[in-house]
Amino acid sequence: MKTRAEQVQMQIYENGDKRATLLPVSFEDWERKAKDTLAAGPFDYVHGAAGAGDTLKANLNAFQRYRIRPRVCCAVEKRDLSVNLFGSEMPVPFLLAPIGVNSILHSEAETAPARAAAELGVPYVLSQVSTKSMEEVADVMGEGTRWFQLYPPRDHELTKSFLGRAEAAGYQAIVVTVDSPLLGWREKDLNNAYLPFLKGEGCGNYFSDEVFLSRLEQPPQKDVKAAAVKALEEGNHKAFTWKEFEFIRQQTSLPLLIKGVTHPEDAALAIEHGADGIIVSNHGGRQLDGAIATLEALPSIRDRVDGRVPILMDSGIRRGADILKAIALGATAVLIGRPYAYALAVAGESGVKEVMKHLIAELELELALSGRGSIKEVDESLIMKVD
Ligand SMILES: Cc1cc2nc3c(=O)[nH]c(=O)nc-3n(C[C@H](O)[C@H](O)[C@H](O)COP(=O)(O)O)c2cc1C
Numbered sequence: 388m389k390t391r392a393e394q395v396q397m398q399i400y401e402n403g404d405k406r407a408t409l410l411p412v413s414f415e416d417w418e419r420k421a422k423d424t425l426a427a428g429p430f431d432y433v434h435g436a437a438g439a440g441d442t443l444k445a446n447l448n449a450f451q452r453y454r455i456r457p458r459v460c461c462a463v464e465k466r467d468l469s470v471n472l473f474g475s476e477m478p479v480p481f482l483l484a485p486i487g488v489n490s491i492l493h494s495e496a497e498t499a500p501a502r503a504a505a506e507l508g509v510p511y512v513l514s515q516v517s518t519k520s521m522e523e524v525a526d527v528m529g530e531g532t533r534w535f536q537l538y539p540p541r542d543h544e545l546t547k548s549f550l551g552r553a554e555a556a557g558y559q560a561i562v563v564t565v566d567s568p569l570l571g572w573r574e575k576d577l578n579n580a581y582l583p584f585l586k587g588e589g590c591g592n593y594f595s596d597e598v599f600l601s602r603l604e605q606p607p608q609k610d611v612k613a614a615a616v617k618a619l620e621e622g623n624h625k626a627f628t629w630k631e632f633e634f635i636r637q638q639t640s641l642p643l644l645i646k647g648v649t650h651p652e653d654a655a656l657a658i659e660h661g662a663d664g665i666i667v668s669n670h671g672g673r674q675l676d677g678a679i680a681t682l683e684a685l686p687s688i689r690d691r692v693d694g695r696v697p698i699l700m701d702s703g704i705r706r707g708a709d710i711l712k713a714i715a716l717g718a719t720a721v722l723i724g725r726p727y728a729y730a731l732a733v734a735g736e737s738g739v740k741e742v743m744k745h746l747i748a749e750l751e752l753e754l755a756l757s758g759r760g761s762i763k764e765v766d767e768s769l770i771m772k773v774d
Contacts, residue, residue, distance in 0.1 A: 390466065390751060390755075391747060391748055391751055392747075392748035392749070392751040392752045392755075394748075395744055395745065395747075395748035396748065399412065410730075410733070410734055410737070410738060410741045411733070412745060414705045414706065414726055414729075417726065417729040417730050417733060417738075417742065418434070418725075418729050420729070420733045421433070421728075421729035421730075421732040421733050422434075424732050424733055425491075425492070425732050427579055428491070428576075428579045428581035428583075429491040429492060429581075429583075429732070430732075431575035431576060431578075431579055431581065432488075432491060432575075432576055432581060432583070433486075433492070433725060433728045433729065433732075434575070434725075435573050435574070435575035435576060435673070436571075436573070436671065436672040436673050436676065437571035437572050437573055437574075437672060437673055437674055437675065437676040438571075438572055438574065438676025438677065439676055440672060440676070441672075441676055441677050442669055442672035442675065442676050442677060442678045442679075442680070443671065443672030443673075444672075445672070445678075445679070445680040445683075446669065446671070446672055446680045446681060446682070446702045446703030447703045447705070448680070449680035449681070449682035449683050449703065450682060450703060450708070450709050450712055452772055452773060452774065453682070453712045453715075453716075453770045453771070453772055453773070454770065454771055454773055455708060455711060455712070455753070455757050455769060455770055456768075456769065456770065456771050457756060457757040457758050458757070458758030458759075459758055460758075461758035461759070461760070462760070463754075463755035463756075463758065463759070463760050464760075465760050465761075466751050466754055466755050466760055466761070467760065467761040467762065467763070468480060468747065468750060468751060468754070468762055469762065470719055470720055470762055470763075472664075472697055472719060472720060473559075473560060473642040473663065473664070473697075475532065475559070477508075477509075477510060477532070477720065478507075478508045478509070479508075479509060479746075479747055479750070480710060480714060480718075480719065480720040480721065480750075480762050481509065481704070481710060481720055481721050481722065481723050481746065482509060482510040482511070482512055482534070482699075482720060482721075482722050482723070483500055483504050483509060483510070483511045483512060483722070483723055483727055483739075483743075484512055484701050484722035484723055484724040484727075485512040485513060485514035485515075485536035485562065485564070485646075486500075486514055486724060486727070486728050487514040487515070487516030487517060487589050488514075488516055488517070488518055488583050488584065488588050488589030489517065489518060489519075489728075489731060490518035490519075490583075490588050490589070491583050491588060492728060492731045492732040493731050493732060493735050495735055495736065496517065496518040496519050496591075497513060497514070497517040497518065497519045497523075497524050497591075498519055498523060498524060498527045499731055499735045499736040499739060500727055500731055500736070500739045501513070501524045501527055501528050501531070501533070502527050502528070502736050503736045503737075503739035503740040503743065504528070504531060504532075504533075504739075504743070505527070505528040505529055505530075505531025505532075506531075506740065507740060507743050507744070507747075508531075508532075509532075509743055510531075510532040510533065510534060511524075511528065511531065511532070511533050511534070512533075512534045512535075512536050512562055512722065513533060513534070513535055513536060513558070514536050514589075515535070515536055515537050515538050515549065515592055515622070516538065516584070516589040516590070516592075516618075516622060517589065517591050517592060518588050518589055518590070518591045519591045520591040520592055520595040521535060521549075521552055521553055521556050521558065521591075521592055522552070522556050522595070523591070525556035525557050525558070528557075532559060533557065533558050533559065534558055534559060534560040534561065534562055534644075535549075535553035535558040535560075535561055535562070536561075536562040536563075536564055536646065537549060537550070537561060537562065537563050537564070537635070538564055538567060538621075538622040538623075538624070539563055539564075539565075539624050539627055539631060539632075539635060540621040540622070540624065541620070541621055541624045541626070542598070542602070542621060543634065544598045545596065545598045545599055545602075545621060546634070546635060546638065547598075547638055548596055548597065548598040548599075549592065549596070550635070550638050550639050552592075552596070553641075554639065554641060558641070559641065559642070560641050560642040560643070560644060560663075560664075561635070561639055561641050561642070561643050561644070562644045562645075562646050562666065563632065563635055563643065563644070563645050563646065564646045564647050564670075565627065565632070565645055565646065565647045565648070566646070566647025566668065566669065566670050566674045566675070567622075567623065567647070567670065567674055568623055568624055568625045568627050569623055569625060570623060571670070571673050571674040571675065571676070572676065573673065584615050584618065584619055585612060585615050585616070586611065586612075586615070587607060587611040587612075587614065587615050590607070590614070590615055590618050593614070593617075593618040593621070594607045594614065594618075599617075599618070599621070602617065603617060629656060629660045632645070632657070632660050632661070632662075633660050633661060636660065636661035636662075642663040642664060643661060643662055643663050643664075644662060644663060644664035644665065644666055644699070645657045645662045645664075645665055645666065646666035646668050647666070647668050647669070647670060647674075648665050648666065648667055648668070648688065649667060649668075649669055649678065649679050649681060649684040649688075650684070650688075651687045651688050651690070651691035651692075652691075654667075654688045654691050654692050654698075655691050655692075658692065658695055658696055662696060663696055664696050664697045664698070664699060665688065665692060665696060665697075665698050665699070666698075666699045666700065666701065666722065667681045667684055667685055667688055667698060667699070667700040667701075667718070668681060668700065668701045668702050668722070669681055669702050670702070671701070671702050671703075671724050671725060672702065680702070680703065681700050681701065681702040681703065682700070682703065682712065682713065682716065685698070685700055685713065685716040685717050685718060686716050686717060688717070689716065689717025692717075697719040697720075698717055698718050698719060699718055699719060699720050699721060699722060700713050700718045700721050700722070701721055701722035701723070701724055702724070704721045704722070704723055704724070704726075705726060706746070706749060707746060707748075707749030707750035707751075707752065707753040707754075708749075708753050709721075710746070710750050710753075711750070711753050711754065711757065711765060711769065711770075712769075712770055714762060714765045715765050715766060715767055715768075715769040715770045716767065716770070723742075723743075723746065726742050726746070727739045727742050727743070730742040757769060
């Protein structure tokens with residue numbers, strides 16, 4: 388019987404004559420096609436990073452410093468990609484990362500990746516700054532696993548409202564992003580004078596929230612810019628502290644993850660203040676330029692956390708090999724960001740599905756060719772550091 392990976396490969400090889408009209412395979416081709424599809428503003432919004440882009444580059448380069456050291460003659464007919472997170476079995480060790488304001492990429496906005504994820508059984512982390520509301524997204528996902536990402540609002544009543552709505556709409560975990568108390572210095576967006584939120588995009592959760600609406604002098608229909616500015620102010624909580632994190636902890640019984648940690652001391656503090664999971668992330672290099680790459684940060688966080696809570700990571704995952712390396716260094720699962728954003732721009736739901744199918748196929752092959760039959764067998768012995 389053919390493996391999933393072999394089926395995907397054969398489908399592509401057998402359609403060789405139509406190749407030019409088919410969807411891309413490599414990350415670089417998706418990125419190129421997205422550039423052809425989108426205007427400069429939206430493309431650069433996804434592609435760009437903070438400052439000189441040093442952290443974005445560092446994220447990618449870090450993967451080059453580790454190589455997989457395969458074992459051979461290991462009988463790899465069975466390949467198990469599943470992992471367990473918070474008591475739930477996930478078919479693959481990746482989730483779709485929260486990416487806001489998808490309406491700049493595709494008319495279906497967040498409902499497209501949400502549908503694609505639900506169909507493949509991949510968990511979807513919905514950004515708080517989505518253009519579709521969390522309820523609209525939940526509606527298209529059926530039983531699909533969904534988590535909700537929160538940019539902690541300054542207003543505690545709004546925090547409670549978002550959390551209550553997420554729970555009611557079937558979101559199964561909360562991700563609090565803490566690396567963005569201010570918007571990073573994004574040179575491309577500044578150059579394009581591009582901030583889609585000012586036009587009310589990415590405000591779906593705010594503009595459908597009773598608490599938020601009650602704080603406005605005019606409804607968004609009358610003054611969209613003022614409403615959007617208010618939403619942006621809520622989303623950049625400059626006075627956020629561990630005490631505020633604890634407040635969120637007290638408001639929900641769902642698993643609570645913290646996203647944006649790269650220092651082992653912060654990982655320890657997060658657990659102390661009630662986090663059930665750590666997401667090692669630097670926002671894909673979009674916030675603090677010059678910051679440490681996440682793959683570099685992972686081992687010290689793994690050692691400090693010492694198995695107390697699961698560690699997830701993102702920022703730079705492009706291919707199956709990257710996923711294996713992150714797992715080898717201590718991640719239980721990873722989050723996929725830009726690859727699916729580009730695919731969404733190029734081909735909507737089917738593009739996102741294609742990217743995930745390819746990642747699954749490639750990961751399965753990488754696992755087998757490295758001599759392992761299961762993700763559970765992946766540990767540091769899989770890789771070696773080269774300098
Ligand atoms: C266009 C774009 C929008 C993003 N929006 C959010 C967001 O709303 N909330 C969040 O926590 N992270 C957001 N992120 C960060 C991603 O969740 C993730 O950390 C990042 O994409 C990982 O880097 P990579 O895409 O280079 O792998 C965004 C990233 C991009 C590229």
